[in-house]
Amino acid sequence: MNEAQEITRILFQGFQTSSIYLFYAFGYSAIAVFLYGCYVQVRKYRRGKPDAAWGEFLARFGEMLKTMLTHRTIKRRDRAAGKAHAGIFFGFVLLFLGTATITLEYDILEPLFGFKFWYGDFYLWFSLVLDIAGTAVIAGVLYMMYRRKWLKLPKLDYKRPDREPTDPDYDRSAYRREDWAFLWGFIIILITGFLLEASRLIWLMNDPTVWDYRWWSPMGALIANALHGMGMGPEAAGHFRTGLWWFHGFIALTFVALIPFTKVKHIFTASASLMFRDPMVGRRLxxxxxxxxxxxxxxxxxxxxxxxxxxxxxxxxxxxxxxxxxxxxxxxxxxxxxxxxxxxxxxxxxxxxxxxxxxxxxxxxxxxxxxxxxxxxxxxxxxxxxxxxxxxxxxxxxxxxxxxxxxxEGNMEPILQKTLQSVHKNGNSMGESKRKRAKWTKDLPFAIKDARKEPVDVMWFVGDYASFDPRNQVVTKSFARLMRQAGVDFGLLYEAEMNAGNDIRRVGEEGLYEFLATSNISTLEQCDFKSIVTTDPHSFNTIRNEYPDFGGEFEINHYTTVIKQLLEQGKLKLKKQLDLTVTFHDSCHLGRYNKGYDAPRDIIKMLGCDLVEMARNRDNSFCCGAGGGRIWIPDPVGIQKPSENRIHEAGEIEDLDVFIVSCPKDLTMFEDARKTAGYEGKFEVKELIELITECVEFDDESVDEDADAA
CATH class of the missing domain: 1.10.1060.10 (Alpha-helical ferredoxin)
Incomplete structure (x- = not known):
């Protein structure tokens, strides 16, 4: 054996053959329990219904790897936890690969082919990398312990808002015990691993191929020097190593065996969940x-x-x-x-x-x-x-x-049931006759085309609140004036338009949704147009993302995208700039659902406003509370409404003039919240269209004056 081959670590050094057999018996038993646990989990999943998530497997796998390697989803809005988890994750991966490497040589390549590689420079670099990896894992776990014990983050409190304190599953204390068992188990395995490394170095300190190269295992060497300085000699280290070796091995193998039955299984399930993620999740039910x-x-x-x-x-x-x-x-x-x-x-x-x-x-x-x-x-x-x-x-x-x-089964609020019946009967959620849907057009000094009777370039899908609600009708008429001023050839479906069905579907009334979707699609397909525009993000979402499943493939834009283009093209000219301090609320269906963050903000800047963002903005925006049919269900008395919570956030902005929205439901919810939250007279709630109309130069002065009056 040459000198390089002597620079290695001999597995089971100093152990009798019977002890080695006993270890392998424990090891194979742990693997057997692990495999049985995996079988139980797979059997559980197979008892669910089929899912079409297997498509584009390689692309999904690649995206999953990218997400895991970048840790982008874990770092968002909690960078400290993301960094700690990255240390645990990458350290664990390296430690696993290190164990697999030793197994590859010791149990496969050497006994079968007489091939060895775990010595010399490879072994030294191997030791260094694994020491760093183990240190990173310990640091990450210690931070997670600190985070749980001392930071006392509300999101880590498992007390349930849907249970009473007297209920047996109110605080879920078993989860806290599992979390701590996982963290302590993990850190004990790592610490005992380093202590084993240190005791081996002291035990073999008279062997130059061990002691002289100890700093290639820096953490083990530091501990070894400390223990030796406290009086531990080779003989005591040898006895200490033997007992600790069995303890470490037992804990590590128990950890492996319990993976499918504990929190640790998220190593596999989280990866699989990321791989099978639906890129249209929520947007398309x-x-x-x-x-x-x-x-x-x-x-x-x-x-x-x-x-x-x-x-x-x-x-x-x-x-x-x-x-x-x-x-x-x-x-x-x-x-x-x-x-x-x-x-x-x-x-x-x-x-x-x-x-x-x-x-x-x-x-x-x-x-x-x-x-x-x-x-x-x-x-x-x-x-x-x-x-x-x-x-x-x-x-x-x-x-x-x-x-x-x-x-x-009819298990819903009576008022919601009444709304659904109204939608089925009248095609809208406001309880109004279909004939009144386009009544607002009569207040305009010009006629809007009926797209059922003549071709148009742009079909305007108005939506319920924009059609029937008096406050939103002001905005709707302003948008009509803007479209006319820009020379856009547009038209309406008039009474043939029905509720788009977005919120009906999210309420859970799938049958009614399918009726609405297929009816609207049939009507639209009979018309001659190039694209659709809407001022309603809810309608925008379902027509864009869900109608294709029912055969309705249409190009559709939210009005902010269209208006921005018209301003940039000079088809709408601004006569003035607004010297206002404003904030902008991202509608869930325009923002989170469809990533429409930039166009509204670009328009606000064109208008000369000083935009001050609320703390929760863009993908972290806070819902107005209207979605999922909640606009039709009264909130319980005595609790704060989401819209009031949001208005209070806006109220913290110094010298705020206008709270801007770009959704009819947002306008309804936040105007009410401004009153109930006590902000009347402090700032206004306005639709972005209203500010645009105030700044745009109209050819017809009477239209301009009407717009200002509105």
Missing amino acids: PMVPEEQEEIGVKTITDLTWKNLLNLDACTKCGRCHEACPANAVGAPLSPRDVILSLREFANNTLQKKELPDEAELDVHGKDIGQVFMETLWSCRTCLACVEICPVAVEHVPIIVQMRRKLVD
């Missing part, structure tokens, strides 16, 4: 398969295998809990708790060898593990939870699927 007899999710087996995988991917980080507007104002909803309830339910039922009776699989109700009806109806479907989740859990589609079952 799943259709009901033709062969499916029952609608919605009633039992745990009505969830798809991907839904069940999502439940296991959740790491309880609380980011969705923190972002949820319903939770922020005290409603009985936390997206995290919905996911955890369903996960507990799935584990208690689907992990059994035989499935329980269907009645025991019902996820709706008041028992432990079931989800309350009040919880599901509290959701605004704003996608804040989905957007921030670092492991791609798809909360909103699951909640909507469960709502579909509630709607199918």
